[in-house]
Amino acid sequence: MKILELKAEKRTVKRSKAVRKLRETGYIPAVVYGHKEDNVILSVNGAEFDRVLNAGVRMIHLTYDNTKESVLIKDVQYDNLSDSVLHVDFSRVSLDERVTLKVPIILTGNSVGVKEGGVLTQAMKSIEIESLPTAVPEDIKVNVSDLEIGKSIHVKELPVMENIKYLSDADAVVVSVHHAAEEKIVSEEELLAGPEVISKKPKEEAGVSEES
Numbered sequence: 001m002k003i004l005e006l007k008a009e010k011r012t013v014k015r016s017k018a019v020r021k022l023r024e025t026g027y028i029p030a031v032v033y034g035h036k037e038d039n040v041i042l043s044v045n046g047a048e049f050d051r052v053l054n055a056g057v058r059m060i061h062l063t064y065d066n067t068k069e070s071v072l073i074k075d076v077q078y079d080n081l082s083d084s085v086l087h088v089d090f091s092r093v094s095l096d097e098r099v100t101l102k103v104p105i106i107l108t109g110n111s112v113g114v115k116e117g118g119v120l121t122q123a124m125k126s127i128e129i130e131s132l133p134t135a136v137p138e139d140i141k142v143n144v145s146d147l148e149i150g151k152s153i154h155v156k157e158l159p160v161m162e163n164i165k166y167l168s169d170a171d172a173v174v175v176s177v178h179h180a181a182e183e184k185i186v187s188e189e190e191l192l193a194g195p196e197v198i199s200k201k202p203k204e205e206a207g208v209s210e211e212s
Contacts, residue, residue, distance in 0.1 A: 030043060030044050044088065049085065113149040117179075
């Protein structure tokens with residue numbers, strides 16, 4: 001597996017104003033940590049980081065100040081409005097050590113249950129896995145084409161991938177299809193009739209007899 005390289009620059013200023021100015025120039029604030037070494041705050045070129053992300057890799061060689069480290073893209077923070085990257089966390093790793101992290105679950109295909117009027121619910125958007133850094137997948141694809149109404153796909157039924165171990169509960173539901181909530185159909189006659197009006201209480205509730 002080819003490991004991409006990404007250049008970074010050390011930075012020392014942490015103030016919000018400086019970080020905002022950094023983003024305006026096309027750079028992204030970042031940090032690298034792990035392996036009981038000091039955290040290092042960095043900045044990376046936004047276009048270059050997008051190139052790495054678009055390649056679908058999580059493991060990269062990060063270079064800065066004549067230092068080259070093998071790191072995992074551990075977390076990416078996005079702006080809710082523009083989807084632009086706000087911050088990146090890099091975690092130091094060794095190529096032969098297994099790491100744990102979450103990867104997104106992507107549904108593919110058109111469920112037969114949905115075609116029949118059912119509602120599809122994705123209970124798990126991501127899943128925690130254990131893997132070698134060089135084998136971390138971009139995502140886990142789950143084909144729901146054969147998923148019928150009343151059926152579910154569980155963690156234990158996810159695709160088997162070499163060197164990948166799913167850490168979530170094997171019986172946890174990933175995605176399911178269920179019946180749509182039934183709505184009571186009211187006839188036009190019922191609408192025109194309106195609600196029933198009770199003019200007086202029944203005798204046993206009123207507590208009086210006809211002779212009163």
